[in-house]
Structures are given as C-alpha cells and as structure tokens.
Amino acid sequence: MSRKTALIACTDLSGYCYGEQHPFKVQRYRLARDLMDAYGLLNLPAMAEVRPRAVTEPQLLGAHRADYLERLREFSAAEEPRADFRYGLGDVENPVFPGVYDWACLGVSGTLEAARLVAEDGFAAAFNPLGGYHHAQAGRAxxxxxxxxxxxxxxxxxxQGKTVVYLDLDAHHGDGVQNAFYGDDRVLTISLHESGVYFFPGTGFENETGEGAGRGYSVNIPLLAHTDDALxxxxxxxxxxxxxxxFDPDVLFTQLGADTFRTDPLTRLEVTTHAYSYIMRKLRALEIPWVAVGGGGYDQMNVARAWTIAWGIMNDRELSPRLPARFVELISQLGYPHRMLLDAMHWxxxxxxxxxLDAVEKSIAYVRDHIFPVLIGDYGKRYRT
Structure with a gap:
C-alpha cells in the first residue's frame, strides 16, 4: 500500500489583506504553491489535494471563548473600522479587515481537515500551509x-484518543498552544524559538515546564540572536x-514557521535551508503520522522555499537546489530578482x-535535568552524562 499524503487546498485568498504596511502578506501562500507546482510536487501519484470542510461552532468553542468569537464575527461584518483592545482586535498587530472571521476560519478548517485525514483516513502526512496561528489565545487575538x-x-x-507531540519551529514561541495544553500529559509541546527576553511574545523560557498532570510536558529552548544552523x-x-x-506519539504535529531564516526582516536568527531540510528529514524518518502547518515567515521567497522543501520531504522527493526556470521567470515578472532566493550571507x-552557543547549552542542560527524568527516565540519564 502506497504512502498517502495530502496538501490542503484553499480558495482564492485575494480578498483578504492585513494592510499594505503590515508584514504578513497573504501572497506568500500563492508563491509557495507556485514553487511546489514548478517542482512537479502537485501531481504526485500518492498525494491528494484536499479542500477542507468548514469548522463548526462547537469545535471553535473548544478553543475559544464565546464572547470573543461573537466580537470577531461582529467586527468582521462591520463596514466601518472597529477595535476592541480587550480582545486584541483592531490594533496595528491584529488589524480588523472585511471578512477577517472567514479568513481565520479558513486556516482552522484546513488544519482540522489535515488532522482528520491523518487520524481517520490513513494519510501518512497532511500539510496545511494556511495554518500555524499559534499565538491566538482563548479570548483574544x-x-x-x-x-x-x-x-x-x-x-x-x-x-479520537490520540497522543500528540506539538513541535513548533517558528522563530516566535508557540504560546497559545502551550497555554492550551499546559496541564495535559497527552500533549507534549516543544518550541524552539528566539528568546522572549527581548522578543515577542515574551514567553517560552526553560522553566515553563507545565503544571499538574502536564508537569514536564512543556519544553522550551529559547535561542539568542545569531543562532545559526549548527546551533x-x-x-x-x-x-x-x-x-x-x-514520547512516541500517535500523531506528530509540527508548526513550520519560516521566520527563523536569516533573511527574515522580523527576526535575528540565522537558520538556512540546510538546517531546515535536515530537521524535516529527521522528522520524516520517525515514520509517525504527521500533521504539518505553516506559520510565520516575512521574507516571502524563503517562505516558498521552506514549505516546498517540507512538502518534498513528506513525499520522499529530492529537489534540485537550482530553482525551476519557470518559477524564476514568474518571480522576475513579479519584481523579485533571482538573488532574493539565496540565503543571505551575514554572519x-x-x-x-x-x-x-552558551545559551543553547544552558537550555539543553536545563531540559535534561528537569524534563528528561519526567519523560524518559533512565534514557534521560544517559543524555545527562
């Protein structure tokens, strides 16, 4: 039986916009799909491109407060600009634009469908690039x-009775997901991110290890500026x-934010496609049913590269480092010079x-001392020696 994979397809996104000056650009999803297509990754024999069914109100209420959902829907339908900072809505960070509720539901519907395909339909991997909104809290944007x-x-x-590892590779700490499962030992959350000492959202320190039944099931590795591939x-x-x-979960759930790349304008990490590809291959080798979502990334070209690499590895495809000629021609027409697709050379x-390096080693030592004994016992002791 062939190994089935699914790419979650989305409808036309051209009607949605955070604003011309906002760093989040909806166009990145189209660029990623165009690059996948140029590499021949959209017509693979064992893959399916799936349009998701709509998320339901009870499903949303399992993660969000009713009053917040009501206000988000109200603002989404309003003709005039609205703001309510109690709910994190309408500021520069989280603008309110026409259809913002529908926009948000697209991402949720796609990720929920990816999870269903893996849990119920036997797909080995399902990828929703339009997901990864890991900062949303129960009652605010x-x-x-x-x-x-x-x-x-x-x-x-x-x-469905599954255990889950949530691995977050975004440059920003996955605080919303950690908060939701902080007391749950069925979900192991692991986040590698730029340190919250000086960086949004100001959380994700080593001592955030969970509470109650979830104590030891929240893992954070905060990284300092200039953390490179090796680190x-x-x-x-x-x-x-x-x-x-x-932990050997039933499902591996990964957030594949591409804002760790050294070209990203909002972050100060120095990851390249080398480390990104390496980690994707290691995850693939685990042979765990895999749900993947997108996430951050504000250099649109490198977002396209990262998610194409991930989708290729999910499908056991080796990609040439030379970009397909028709994609180079496409982005040239859009005003992107070819050199923008290269890893920036700032060291x-x-x-x-x-x-x-010192910060990474300190974080690793903390996790070995405080987390490994809880999760892997004697196996952890070997890592501490």
Missing part, C-alpha cells in the same frame, strides 16, 4: 493570529528529537555566536 487552528485540531485528535540543529538533536522518540561576530 495575538501575533497576527485570530483563531488557534492547532488547538482546535489537537482537541479533535485528543477526542539550531544541536537544539533539535539533543532535545526535540529524543523527546519525540521517547555573526564571534562574541555574538559564542553567546548564542
């Missing part, structure tokens, strides 16, 4: 996120990978890089 698609989908997986892979190899393997000063 946050960090460009209005509805938390991961929380809704993981709630569904738990209802990012070190954090993954020494913390994330052994914990995923030891950290030695002192900055050493500080980043």
């Amino acid at each position: 946050s960090g460009f996120s209005y509805l938390n698609d991961a929380v809704v989908a993981i709630n569904y997986l738990l209802e 990012f892979m070190k954090a993954f190899d020494e913390v994330a990978f052994p914990l995923i393997a030891a 950290a000063e030695e002192d900055d890089r050493n500080r980043a």
Whole structure:
C-alpha cells in the first residue's frame, strides 16, 4: 500500500489583506504553491489535494471563548473600522479587515481537515500551509493570529484518543498552544524559538515546564540572536528529537514557521535551508503520522522555499537546489530578482555566536535535568552524562 499524503487546498485568498504596511502578506501562500507546482510536487501519484470542510461552532468553542468569537464575527461584518483592545482586535498587530472571521476560519478548517485525514483516513502526512496561528489565545487575538487552528485540531485528535507531540519551529514561541495544553500529559509541546527576553511574545523560557498532570510536558529552548544552523540543529538533536522518540506519539504535529531564516526582516536568527531540510528529514524518518502547518515567515521567497522543501520531504522527493526556470521567470515578472532566493550571507561576530552557543547549552542542560527524568527516565540519564 502506497504512502498517502495530502496538501490542503484553499480558495482564492485575494480578498483578504492585513494592510499594505503590515508584514504578513497573504501572497506568500500563492508563491509557495507556485514553487511546489514548478517542482512537479502537485501531481504526485500518492498525494491528494484536499479542500477542507468548514469548522463548526462547537469545535471553535473548544478553543475559544464565546464572547470573543461573537466580537470577531461582529467586527468582521462591520463596514466601518472597529477595535476592541480587550480582545486584541483592531490594533496595528491584529488589524480588523472585511471578512477577517472567514479568513481565520479558513486556516482552522484546513488544519482540522489535515488532522482528520491523518487520524481517520490513513494519510501518512497532511500539510496545511494556511495554518500555524499559534499565538491566538482563548479570548483574544495575538501575533497576527485570530483563531488557534492547532488547538482546535489537537482537541479533535485528543477526542479520537490520540497522543500528540506539538513541535513548533517558528522563530516566535508557540504560546497559545502551550497555554492550551499546559496541564495535559497527552500533549507534549516543544518550541524552539528566539528568546522572549527581548522578543515577542515574551514567553517560552526553560522553566515553563507545565503544571499538574502536564508537569514536564512543556519544553522550551529559547535561542539568542545569531543562532545559526549548527546551533539550531544541536537544539533539535539533543532535545526535540529524543523527546519525540521517547514520547512516541500517535500523531506528530509540527508548526513550520519560516521566520527563523536569516533573511527574515522580523527576526535575528540565522537558520538556512540546510538546517531546515535536515530537521524535516529527521522528522520524516520517525515514520509517525504527521500533521504539518505553516506559520510565520516575512521574507516571502524563503517562505516558498521552506514549505516546498517540507512538502518534498513528506513525499520522499529530492529537489534540485537550482530553482525551476519557470518559477524564476514568474518571480522576475513579479519584481523579485533571482538573488532574493539565496540565503543571505551575514554572519555573526564571534562574541555574538559564542553567546548564542552558551545559551543553547544552558537550555539543553536545563531540559535534561528537569524534563528528561519526567519523560524518559533512565534514557534521560544517559543524555545527562
């Protein structure tokens, strides 16, 4: 039996816009799909491109308060600009635009469908690039996120009796997902992100390890500016990978934000396609049913590269590092020079890089001392010696 994969298709997104000056650009989804198509990744024999069914009100209420959903729908239908900062709506970060509720539901519906395909229909992997809104809280919007698609989908997986690892590779801490499952030992949340000491959302420190039944099931590796490929892979190899393997979940759920790349205008990490590809291959090798969503990424070209790499690896396809000629022609017509698709060559000063290394080693040591004994017992002791 062939290994089935699914790419969640979305409707025309041209009617949605956060604003011309806002860093979140809806066009990145089209660029990612165009690049996948140029590599021949949209007509693979064992893949399906699936349009999701709509998320229901009870499913949303499992993750969000009724009063917040009511206000979001109200503002979405309003003809004049609206704002309510109690709900995080209408500021520069989370603008209210016509159809914002429908926009948010598209992401949730797609991620929920990806989870259903994996849990019920036997798909080995399902990818919803339009998901990954990990900052949305139960009662407010946050960090460009209005509805938390991961929380809704993981709630569904738990209802199916599944255990879940949620791995967040976005440059920003996955605070909304961590908060939702902070006391739940059926969900192991792992987040590798830029340190909240100086960076949004100001959370995700090593000592945030869960509470009650979930104590030890929340794992954070905060990274300093100038964390590069080697350090990012070190954090993954020494913390994330052994914990995923030891927890051995029924479903692996990954948030694949591409704002860790060194070209991203909002972050100060220095990851490239090398580390990104390496981690995707390691996750694929685990052979765990895999739900993946998009996330952050504000250099649109590198978002397209990252998600195309991920989709290729999910389908066991080797991609040429040379971009397809028709994609290069397309982006040239859109005003993007070919060089914009290359990894930027800015390297950290030695002192900055050493500080980043010290921070990674400190975080790894904390997790080994406080998390490994809870989750993997004697296996953890071997990692601490």
